[in-house]
Amino acid sequence: MKHVIIGNSAAAVGCVEGIRRTNSTDDILLIASEPHHTYSRPLISYLIAGKTDRQRMKYRPDDFYAANNVTALLGKTAVAIDPAAQTVALESGETVAYDTLLVATGSSPVVFPAEGLEQVQNMRTFTQLQDAEALLESVGENTRVLIIGAGLIGLKCAEGLRSRTANITVVDLAPLVLSSILKPTPAAIIRAHLEANGVGFRLGTSVAAFRTLPGGGYEAQLQSGETIAFDQLVYAAGVRANTALVKAAGGETNRGIVVNTLGQTNLPHVYAAGDCTESPDACTGQHKVMALLPNAYMQGEAAGMHMAAGGAPLPCAPEPLIPENAIGFFGKHILSAGIYFDDGAEGKYEDFDGENYRCFYYDASAQRLMGYILLGRAERAGIYTALIREATLLPEAQFQQLRREPGLIAFSPEVRAQALRKQVV
Amino acid sequence: MKKIYVREEWCLGCHLCEYYCANANLGNGDMAKTLKGAAICPCIRVEEDDRISFAVPCRHCEEPHCKKSCITGAISVEGGVVRVDKDKCVGCFTCVLACPYGAVMPSADGHAVQKCELCLQNNTGGAPACVAHCPNRAIIFEEEAEVASA
Ligand SMILES: Cc1cc2nc3c(=O)[nH]c(=O)nc-3n(C[C@H](O)[C@H](O)[C@H](O)COP(=O)(O)OP(=O)(O)OC[C@H]3O[C@@H](n4cnc5c(N)ncnc54)[C@H](O)[C@@H]3O)c2cc1C
Numbered sequence: 001m002k003h004v005i006i007g008n009s010a011a012a013v014g015c016v017e018g019i020r021r022t023n024s025t026d027d028i029l030l031i032a033s034e035p036h037h038t039y040s041r042p043l044i045s046y047l048i049a050g051k052t053d054r055q056r057m058k059y060r061p062d063d064f065y066a067a068n069n070v071t072a073l074l075g076k077t078a079v080a081i082d083p084a085a086q087t088v089a090l091e092s093g094e095t096v097a098y099d100t101l102l103v104a105t106g107s108s109p110v111v112f113p114a115e116g117l118e119q120v121q122n123m124r125t126f127t128q129l130q131d132a133e134a135l136l137e138s139v140g141e142n143t144r145v146l147i148i149g150a151g152l153i154g155l156k157c158a159e160g161l162r163s164r165t166a167n168i169t170v171v172d173l174a175p176l177v178l179s180s181i182l183k184p185t186p187a188a189i190i191r192a193h194l195e196a197n198g199v200g201f202r203l204g205t206s207v208a209a210f211r212t213l214p215g216g217g218y219e220a221q222l223q224s225g226e227t228i229a230f231d232q233l234v235y236a237a238g239v240r241a242n243t244a245l246v247k248a249a250g251g252e253t254n255r256g257i258v259v260n261t262l263g264q265t266n267l268p269h270v271y272a273a274g275d276c277t278e279s280p281d282a283c284t285g286q287h288k289v290m291a292l293l294p295n296a297y298m299q300g301e302a303a304g305m306h307m308a309a310g311g312a313p314l315p316c317a318p319e320p321l322i323p324e325n326a327i328g329f330f331g332k333h334i335l336s337a338g339i340y341f342d343d344g345a346e347g348k349y350e351d352f353d354g355e356n357y358r359c360f361y362y363d364a365s366a367q368r369l370m371g372y373i374l375l376g377r378a379e380r381a382g383i384y385t386a387l388i389r390e391a392t393l394l395p396e397a398q399f400q401q402l403r404r405e406p407g408l409i410a411f412s413p414e415v416r417a418q419a420l421r422k423q424v425v
Numbered sequence: 426m427k428k429i430y431v432r433e434e435w436c437l438g439c440h441l442c443e444y445y446c447a448n449a450n451l452g453n454g455d456m457a458k459t460l461k462g463a464a465i466c467p468c469i470r471v472e473e474d475d476r477i478s479f480a481v482p483c484r485h486c487e488e489p490h491c492k493k494s495c496i497t498g499a500i501s502v503e504g505g506v507v508r509v510d511k512d513k514c515v516g517c518f519t520c521v522l523a524c525p526y527g528a529v530m531p532s533a534d535g536h537a538v539q540k541c542e543l544c545l546q547n548n549t550g551g552a553p554a555c556v557a558h559c560p561n562r563a564i565i566f567e568e569e570a571e572v573a574s575a
Contacts, residue, residue: 014493040497046515052497056513059498294494294519301493316488324494326522331535335522378518380470380527382490406527408481409472413433419484419526420431423570 001026003307004088004096006078006245007104008032009041010293011274011300013060015102016068018304021315026308028070029096031088035075036129038064042293044132045160078105081249083267100307103257103265103272104300105242107291109153111235116210120218123233126157139164139232146220146230150177150203152327154236158199159329161234168199169228171220172237175204181325181336183343185350186357186373190334197330202226241276241289254278256289261318263303271307273299282320283338283370283388295321320389326378333378338371338388349403360384362399369394369402380406426505427566429482429543429553435563436471438478442555442564443467449547449554450539466533468541469555469564480564482555483507483528483541491520491529491540506545511537 003019003026005012012030019028043057065072073090080089081103087095109125117123122138124131135157139145143165147154150172158168170177176187177194191201205224213219213229220228241256252258252266256278263271263279274296278289302318324337341348341361347370350359356376363370369387383406387394394402401410408416447465448456469482489507492500499513500520509520509529514537520529521538532539543566544553556566 010496042496042517043515051515052513057497293496294523298493319488319490319493324522326517326519328517333518335518337522378521378531381518381522382520382524382529383527385522386525407472408479408526409474409477416433416479420433420479420481422428422430422565422567 001099001308001310002097003028003100003102003304004098005030005102005104006032006088007102007106007274008034008036008038008072008074009104009106009274010059010296011104011106011276011303012102013038013064014297014300014302015104015271015273015304015307016064016070018301018306019308020068021305021308022312023308024069028068029073029098030065030070031073031076031078031090031096033075033077034128037062037074039129040293041127042156044126044129045156047129047132048136048157048160049163078245081245081267081270083249083251083270086269099269101270102263102300102303102307103246103270103276104274104296105245105276106296107239107241107275109235110238110240112237114207114210116212119212120210120233122218122231123235125235126153127239132160135161135232135234136164141165143167143232144217144230145169145232145234146171146228147234147236148172148207149236149238150174150201151180151236151238152178152325153239154234155194155199155329156327157234157236158194159197162198162330166198169202169230170199171202171205171207171222171228173204173206177201177203178334181327181334182373183340183359185352186334186359186375189352189357189375190329190332193332194329202228239275239291241278241291243276246270246272246276254287258287259299261302261321262306263299263318264306271303273303279321281322281339282391283322288323290321290323292323292325294324320391322385322389324385324389332376333374335374335378335381336372337385338369340371340373358403360399360403362394362396362403364396367393367395367399369399383407426485427543427568428485429541429556430565430567431479431482432563432565433477433479435561436478436480437561437563438471438473439560440471441558441560442469442480443471445554445558446541449544449549452547464533466530466539468528468530468539470527470530480555481526481528482553482564484526485541485543490523490525494519494523506543507540508542508546509538509540511539514538 243253257272275291298319361371446467
């Protein structure tokens, strides 16, 4: 068998490791546009801050490809899939054949047109190692940075660049920071924390036009009427799943490539995993894009196990996937998982002691924890995440006990014994 | 593989496991000296109420969620032991979010995570300190599964 993987990041690595769990002899060929050894994409902001380096940010050890007997074609781009011939065409003109194919192409930043944007030479998006390296070159102590987008990527970029310059302004059309993972109350807490650490915000507005200033630098004219002068623009208004290859091959795509829990697309022998896909959310059953690194790895692993199994039972069931995210800014951590209810809806339990904020979403009729947001104290939050991921039946009294303090003590002695005692078989 | 197991009916709630764990991971010999008056940050945690108490150590899962979720590649499995490379770890806490037992902890300085590595990473010579110092054998270190005698 020959397995071909397009991509070299979390989903691709998960696939390699999934294949090798059961199979040490099949050929694996990996193709990726980026020329680098597999690296942790989220660490590009830590690289800017000097909290990691090129060596430590490698997602797997230097001998990863050799140890897993993978042929890696790095710096090569796939341009077409022919599902009938079972081949992938590369930009370089080569064609490679596959028995099974994993598409793990991730996502690409979106840039919306704006007047004068094309004149801004010092413009970068922020999703790749090369972006971080360019910003390390261009941003110094006196550089005024304008970031478009107050989402995860824009704010991580702001945090990283803050170690280099004190002059950072973030603009977003949304009135809140991190509008994809936070509700208004925690968003306001995080915004205040970022402001206290020297990041400026203009929210609820957007850039109407960019101008080049005669004396050097640029100016952004906001919808609100205000102008902001800057030297470096970072465009982080969102990403879009890279679905084009599968779509052109006749595969089903929506906001992402549509896959099942095994990573199968509707094209025979073609799998997809990671940020380029949409897949079932174990919490709600709905198909959605859950573009986060743990999900990319676990989807890739499930696909890899299935690609190698050839119909035999898998070494483990695919992990249930839910939206789950941990991210921090200037020492304050945000942990969130599952889904949130609308404000005012029943089942929302919120508290804030001035330092730590916690909000739980509990469905009393289904007796299930559906989601949570924690700011500050992170300890043992995984106990909550597991309840959401496993859709555990959770009576209200038990939920109330857990809400006060995460611990296995809230569970029955039998459940605890299963977890902690030696099992006699 | 040998793992740490907990027998909650034997636990006295003395918290000695937490102290010995913290001390072992600080790499110091004299516990009274190093931990006197200091807040400790052990990898094992005792839970208790007015009826029961028990310690929760890492389970070294066969399908470790912490390892699969780690965004940096800092968590790996070596011979069944789930280990963390603190030098690679940036303290994002995705593994804290992922561990169903609450057994991966922010480290004392908050810049990385820590977890039980069966005392392989410190100077106790591979015999877990929590087990060695549990006065009532409520924490044991034994081979995984065994066949019950009839
Ligand atoms: C700044 C930043 C911070 C982040 N922080 C977090 C975080 O804290 N937590 C979290 O969970 N997630 C975070 N993410 C998201 C995380 O990086 C992604 O979820 C993860 O990288 C997805 O992995 P993937 O394998 O699906 O795709 P990607 O990492 O996007 O990799 C795609 C791969 O495909 C290759 N490729 C694409 N098209 C082609 C082609 N046509 N031919 C050949 N190769 C191709 C690329 O070169 C690349 O190797 C962050 C992202 C960014 C940018």
